[in-house]
Each structure stands twice: as C-alpha cells, then as structure tokens.
Amino acid sequence: MGEDLRSSDYCNHSHHNCRANRTALPRAGFNNGCGKIGKERIVAEVVLDKVWKIYGKTVEAVKGLDLDIKNGEFVAILGPSGCGKTSTLRMIAGLEEITRGNLSIGGKVVNDVEPGDRNISMVFENYALLPHMTAYDNVAFPLSLRGVDKSEIDKKVREISKLLDMDYMLNDLAASLGGGERQRVGIARALIRKSNVLLMDEPISHLDAALKAKTRTELVRLQKMLGITTVYVTHDQLEALAMADRIAVLNFGELQQFGTANDLYYAPENKFVADFVGEPPMNFIPCKLQRNPKGVRLFTENPGFDIALKGEDAGSIDPTFEDGSVWFGVRPKDITIVTSSEDDYSEKNLVKSQVLNFEPGCEHSIIEGKISEYRFLIQCDPVVTFKSDDTIYLDVTSKRFHLFDFQTENSILVKKL
The missing domain is CATH 2.40.50.140 (Nucleic acid-binding proteins)
Incomplete structure (x- = not known):
C-alpha cells in the first residue's frame, strides 16, 4: 500500500474530469485526478527564491525568503505570531500572490499556477470538515469532485482509513467526532488526493497534551511512510523540534535560521533563535x-x-x-x-x-x-x-x-x- 500512496502514472482516459491536458503539476497517485495508480514517485522539491510578500504598500509580511525544501522532507516553519509563517504557507498554496521572487515546485516556477493546479493538499487547525456528512464522505469528497469511479473511491477510502486507524468512525457524522478524530479525518482527506506537497497549518494546536504527543508521533510516522514533501507551520517549538527534519525560524518576516533541531538548539546563529528555541x-x-x-x-x-x-x-x-x-x-x-x-x-x-x-x-x-x-x-x-x-x-x-x-x-x- 505504501507504494500505491506515493505513486504516479500517465492517464489514458478521456472523460471530462481528466485534467491531463491542462497546465498543472503532475499528481502523485491519482495522476491528474483519474485515479490510475502507477509506480513512479513524483519529485516535489519546494524552493522559495528571494520571496517577498507585501500587503498594501508598506506591510512587509515576508522579506526575501530563501528556502530549499528537499523532496520528501518534513520542514517546519516556526516563529511567533505575526512572523510571516502563515503568509509563507499561503503563498506556497497559491492562496496569496507573491509580491517579488519565485516559488518552484518540482523544478517548475508556479507563481502564476492556480491553487487547484499546484497539486497541493492542506490541513488546517479546524480541518474545514462538512459536519452534515459522515467521515467516509468527507474523506471521499476530493475524489468525488474529480469524478473518480465509486469503486476506486471506496478502495482508497478504506486504504487510507486503515492506515490512520479510523475504520471504526467512517459511518459517523463529522459533527459527532472528537478533536483527535476530526484531525484524522482532515489528514485522510488531504492524503487521499495523492498530492505532491502537503501543507499543514497548526493542525494539532488545540488538542490536549496527551493527544498532541500521540498525534505528533503518528504524523511523523505517516510522513516518512508516504514520503510526501511536507511543510508544517507552528508557533510551538516542541512540535517543530520533535517532528521536523529541518526547521525554518522566522521573525518579523525574515529567516533567522534554517537547520536541524540540533543546529537550532546547540548552535543558534543569533540571540533570537537562542531565546526562542529551548525550554x-x-x-x-x-x-x-x-x-x-x-x-x-x-x-x-x-x-x-x-x-x-x-x-x-x-x-x-x-x-x-x-x-x-x-x-x-x-x-x-x-x-x-x-x-x-x-x-x-x-x-x-x-x-x-x-x-x-x-x-x-x-x-x-x-x-x-x-x-x-x-x-x-x-x-x-x-x-x-x-x-x-x-x-x-x-x-x-x-x-x-x-x-x-x-x-x-x-x-x-x-x-x-
């Protein structure tokens, strides 16, 4: 199953939901939305080259950000409120326009590529689930929109649900689920799309301490198993240090340091990083x-x-x-x-x-x-x-x-x- 979840192939279908002929990044797994499973893994480096985000004429939210996120890497963007981490995530997703600089995914500049054509999945703190639908239908929703065959949808929902240990809740309404359960549904819905890049915006910040620790471990295990390039935004240094391969520390829109947990903790490059990281x-x-x-x-x-x-x-x-x-x-x-x-x-x-x-x-x-x-x-x-x-x-x-x-x-x- 691990091979399937990060595979891709060419689509030979001609139905109207196939997006193979549109200008878009290739999808891993469900190639161009058609649900066909192959064996090749999509390369999905994410590179930000001197990226700026300026709101209005004077508010510099992100200032000349350089990041080189490797294929399959788990990178956390860490910093206090207002440091520019969410603006950075939204620019990667295509929800915010880049003021200056270039963003590349898989070697292709995507500044002008529509959000829906970047082959990116997002998980938010509130998961944006449809409360009147079951967990099953919430997970299946992205594939249903693409017109994927119902039998193929069912197969994929069952696979991802087993992976996330959520089989028991598939028939429950989203509104009736607990915080940790909703979190798993949100992640399953993101992963089932077989995207090249997974973006996560403080997805576990509201969970209690015990559930948060368990979920951290599960997310890291899943990310390594799937090999999906992941960008994870958080203000919680413990989350970043425990989960990420590398961590980008931002303050006032500027990159302070980009390195491993050991780099930040034992060899901080400036006083801000030294003060912000460590408890x-x-x-x-x-x-x-x-x-x-x-x-x-x-x-x-x-x-x-x-x-x-x-x-x-x-x-x-x-x-x-x-x-x-x-x-x-x-x-x-x-x-x-x-x-x-x-x-x-x-x-x-x-x-x-x-x-x-x-x-x-x-x-x-x-x-x-x-x-x-x-x-x-x-x-x-x-x-x-x-x-x-x-x-x-x-x-x-x-x-x-x-x-x-x-x-x-x-x-x-x-x-x-």
Missing part, C-alpha cells in the same frame, strides 16, 4: 568581552559576573570580533552548582547567585537565581533542595555557553555542535 529558555547577561594574554575576560560593569575563558573556549570566539559589548548566554541545564565559599569562588572561575525561588520537580528542579542584577534559571538534580536567600556558586562555562554581538545579536562563536 526552559536560555539565560542572557549583557557584559563586556576583553582579550588578554591569558585568554578572554567576560565581565559586567556592576559587580557579580566576572569570568575567564581560556584555551579552546577562548579560541572558539570569532577572531574578527573586536573587544566590546556582548550577550553571554547559557541554558539552565548547562549550569553546574559547585561547592565553594565566599573566599575562593572567584579563583575557581565561578559566579555567585542568590536563590530567589526554588521549584521542585520529578525529573529536575528549577532554581530562579540572581547573578549581579540579572535573573537566572538553573536546572538541578531533583534530590537537591534549596530555599530562598540561599547562596550558591555556579560554573557557567564548563559545559556549553554562547556569545552574541550586542549590537547585531549574531553569534560570535565558531559554529560547533
């Missing part, structure tokens, strides 16, 4: 960077943060960066609590912190501390307890730290994972 969030301290014969000194003007970087740590800083203001960043899990005293913590290259709050947990506990005048989160072993106003000493450089230019907020570390 609990990264800690930041604005400080001065000063080179000396022994290495590099990082310090704040107010007392409380003064550490030395030597050897490989000092050498990891971009040599072209001149001494000046930087952002020091460290994730809560990369901070080590060290036994020390008021007399020697500075000599041990540690920083002192006052405990403001202690939040116990099962897998780990979280300390909210204060270094100099800046609040810090520290992740620690759950067997250890602290109370407010305790003094602790922290090693903030022995595991992994980050440095960003204070003005540009770009990383000044030589990239390493």
